[in-house]
Amino acid sequence: MRVSRLDSFIRRLEAQRACLEHAAALITDLEGCVLEFGLGNGRTYDHLRHLFPSREIFAFDRQVAAHPSCVPDAAHLFLGDFSATVPAAIRRLLGTAALAHFDIGSGDVAATAALAATLAAAAPPLLARGGVILADQPMAAHAWAPLPLPPGVPEGRYFLYRVR
Amino acid sequence: MRVSRLDSFIRRLEAQRACLEHAAALITDLEGCVLEFGLGNGRTYDHLRHLFPSREIFAFDRQVAAHPSCVPDAAHLFLGDFSATVPAAIRRLLGTAALAHFDIGSGDVAATAALAATLAAAAPPLLARGGVILADQPMAAHAWAPLPLPPGVPEGRYFLYRVR
Numbered sequence: 412m413r414v415s416r417l418d419s420f421i422r423r424l425e426a427q428r429a430c431l432e433h434a435a436a437l438i439t440d441l442e443g444c445v446l447e448f449g450l451g452n453g454r455t456y457d458h459l460r461h462l463f464p465s466r467e468i469f470a471f472d473r474q475v476a477a478h479p480s481c482v483p484d485a486a487h488l489f490l491g492d493f494s495a496t497v498p499a500a501i502r503r504l505l506g507t508a509a510l511a512h513f514d515i516g517s518g519d520v521a522a523t524a525a526l527a528a529t530l531a532a533a534a535p536p537l538l539a540r541g542g543v544i545l546a547d548q549p550m551a552a553h554a555w556a557p558l559p560l561p562p563g564v565p566e567g568r569y570f571l572y573r574v575r
Numbered sequence: 576m577r578v579s580r581l582d583s584f585i586r587r588l589e590a591q592r593a594c595l596e597h598a599a600a601l602i603t604d605l606e607g608c609v610l611e612f613g614l615g616n617g618r619t620y621d622h623l624r625h626l627f628p629s630r631e632i633f634a635f636d637r638q639v640a641a642h643p644s645c646v647p648d649a650a651h652l653f654l655g656d657f658s659a660t661v662p663a664a665i666r667r668l669l670g671t672a673a674l675a676h677f678d679i680g681s682g683d684v685a686a687t688a689a690l691a692a693t694l695a696a697a698a699p700p701l702l703a704r705g706g707v708i709l710a711d712q713p714m715a716a717h718a719w720a721p722l723p724l725p726p727g728v729p730e731g732r733y734f735l736y737r738v739r
Contacts, residue, residue, distance in 0.1 A: 458581035
């Protein structure tokens with residue numbers, strides 16, 4: 412029997428949580444901040460705050476749609492089009508991110524692929540050497556080598572990389 | 576440590592699924608249709624279709640916001656304000672529903688409580704004797720006796736009743 416949309420939604424969220432926790436374990440020994448691309452409703456941002464109580468976390472989005480308790484303060488929020496906010500972030504955070512999480516998929520397949528390509532081209536200077544990238548889309552950045560997903564997460568559901 | 580919003584969202588969805596499956600088991604020996612109040616994005620409606628492949632399922636909502644694959648045909652959709660659609664449904668389905676699922680909570684606590692009270696007053700004629708009611712809000716209908724939740728679902732997260 413095909414699974415229901417409720418089943419697949421739960422699986423997707425559980426996989427997201429498993430991947431975030433796996434990525435957190437991968438950067439235990441690496442200093443640096445955490446970047447959340449696509450603040451959205453703020454649920455994964457809140458999870459990142461729990462996983463990284465002592466790291467700075469910066470979030471990027473076009474506009475704020477998150478629950479008020481899940482909105483970073485102004486110093487940790489890059490608001491606007493990624494084409495403007497990523498260069499601004501590079502000026503402040505060059506090479507200091509230990510983890511970047513890209514949660515950028517939308518219903519529009521072509522627009523999502525274009526956004527993933529744009530960010531894969533623009534975002535690499537933000538990452539520290541050895542930094543980890545977790546994405547809901549494939550991100551083909553030359554400097555990023557694919558890593559295996561944690562157990563139980565099916566191939567293609569998330570994408571994990573480490574800076575070479 | 577307080578759980579993150581991602582954690583609590585996953586728990587809520589898992590509890591919802593567990594309650595739907597528990598409710599389905601409770602009506603195995605009871606003929607009748609299934610009612611979904613609050614179609615929303617259609618995820619639980621899709622889950623109900625999987626749980627009840629041979630029962631008629633009717634959905635109620637103010638407007639359609641669901642994924643196109645999760646919208647009932649016109650004969651199984653009551654669209655508009657509940658104050659109009661519930662009486663219309665009673666004329667067609669009087670006493671024939673084996674299960675009613677109320678997924679009606681919104682961010683507005685007062686409006687949600689008022690809606691739950693309205694539906695608890697209006698909806699009982701739809702249910703068959705021995706029918707089961709699952710709700711995300713307390714529904715104090717005189718004819719409905721509370722039932723225990725399935726294992727693992729904390730008190731107050733869902734509300735389960737059976738027609739006396």
